[in-house]
Amino acid sequence: MDGLSPRERIVLAAIELELRHSGERLATRLNEFNQRAGQDGPQRFAAHVSRGELAAVLAMVLIMAGILTLVAITCGK
Numbered sequence: 288m289d290g291l292s293p294r295e296r297i298v299l300a301a302i303e304l305e306l307r308h309s310g311e312r313l314a315t316r317l318n319e320f321n322q323r324a325g326q327d328g329p330q331r332f333a334a335h336v337s338r339g340e341l342a343a344v345l346a347m348v349l350i351m352a353g354i355l356t357l358v359a360i361t362c363g364k
Contacts, residue, residue: 291299307314 303317308316
């Protein structure tokens with residue numbers, strides 16, 4: 288927030304405070320975001336992916352590669 292004026296910081300803090308009062312779930316997400324923002328490194332905002340999601344994506348890539356290979360083989364004849 289280095290580029291913000293003092294008035295902009297006050298307004299931003301007021302908005303954040305109002306959002307925190309609007310819901311428990313939103314407040315939790317804001318806290319998580321602020322914690323990640325305080326971390327260093329390129330992975331601070333990276334989405335956390337479960338092993339199941341990773342396996343599903345890998346399976347879809349393999350299936351699509353197989354289908355494309357079959358199409359290329361059958362069209363080449």
